[in-house]
Amino acid sequence: MVGASTIPEISLDLIRRLDVPGPRYTSYPTVPMWREDFDADAYERALALGRTKDEPLSIYVHVPFCREMCSYCGCNVIVTRDQARVERYLEALEKEAKLIAERLGRRSITRLHLGGGTPTFLSESQLERLLRTLESIFHFDRNAERALEINPAVTRTSQLSLLAQFGFNRLSMGVQDFDPNVQAAVGRKQTVDETREMIEFARGVGFSSVNFDLIYGLPRQTVESFRRTLETAASLRPDRIATFAFAFVPKLKPHQRRLAVAEMPGPVERIALLRTAQEMLGIAGYRTIGMDHFALPSDELAKAADALELGRDFQGYTVNRAPETVALGLSGISFVSGAYAQNEKSLNRYCASLEAGTLPVERGIWLTDDDRRRRDLITQLMCNFELALTCKEVDYFAPEIRELGALRDLVEVRSNHVRVTPLGRLFVRNVAMVFDRYLDPQAALFSRTV
Ligand SMILES: C[S@@+](CC[C@H](N)C(=O)[O-])C[C@H]1O[C@@H](n2cnc3c(N)ncnc32)[C@H](O)[C@@H]1O
């Protein structure tokens, strides 16, 4: 744990040196390295290989729709009010779920996650139809976790009641920042009162765990304004708080060009914002989890961190419940039998593929033995901040271990043991980059590491 008293001072020179574009390592190899010749047949082979496994599986369902585009958003989103498009999408989702369920056989599902976009963009009857289909065709474990992401501004209590009846017990709320000045800069309006009412209602109907998403690095954020946001967020006592580094990628997300670059905190301020989160949330009783997540000590994420059992997926840090994930919906990313597969990102291509009875795969990759080794190491670094290498690994990664010598402030290397220092925890992406074999050609595509 990095507590307020253990956060070291950082020189300006170091921050400048480490402020480079780099992946967030929610996957390895990272998405730009995946291949377009990984198609529906390849994904079918991966599913067939996984059919007889008895390890548990997660299901992710992407609901891409939003009423309006928040100008900072980096997610795969479709802004629409056209119900015909939504209905076509839901029909395609059901077709995809059936195709996948036939191929998975009786594998037990231990986690369902509805992400977005905004899952509560769907009406009560649309949600009910989708959930009935999923429940009827997949084999959910009796204690399966069911989670969803919501934007409180477009969520009705009747939707939460319905979801609770379907066994949903985890809620992740987008907050980003409570400061009206920051909200105005990013096109988002959300009061503390409506957030408080939503959290209270959710707990009342049976959501046992609530998470807040905050973002640091947004335009007009200052240490003082973010301190107030953190204080307010902590006073509402969500079980978890994720503070994501703002990913400013206007080349990939052209709507981000609406943001005023001159109003964005620079690298020094961004580090100060992250340290403020660690300090304030530590004082408020939260444990620091990984790089940028926080949890109350009673939360299972904190317990998993103690037991070195944290996992990392496209939603951030998780309790490592199921090593494989099958994703349904536009742009969804699956990881099965040592292969990543990503679905089509165009609504039309996604629906048309399923209407023709084909899984809508856009790209993917079979991991090589080298990829698996590096994926494993990078995950351990990002989650546990240390590596205990075998003698064979010390030989295999000898060039990388030598390279770590240049990051002396961030890592300590002792024979076969690599430990990320308290300072290095703020820059663990830079440490992980040493083990990324593909880094150079793709680097410019990523957000900055600081
Ligand atoms: C997929 S979004 C769904 C949240 C929900 N639609 C909402 O708006 O509250 C999940 C989270 O991703 C984070 N996020 C979105 N765009 C981001 C960006 N450009 N950089 C960092 N985090 C981002 C936000 O914290 C957001 O709550």
Ligand code: SF4
């Ligand atoms: S932040 Fe949420 S509501 Fe806003 S555009 Fe992104 S997914 Fe939609």
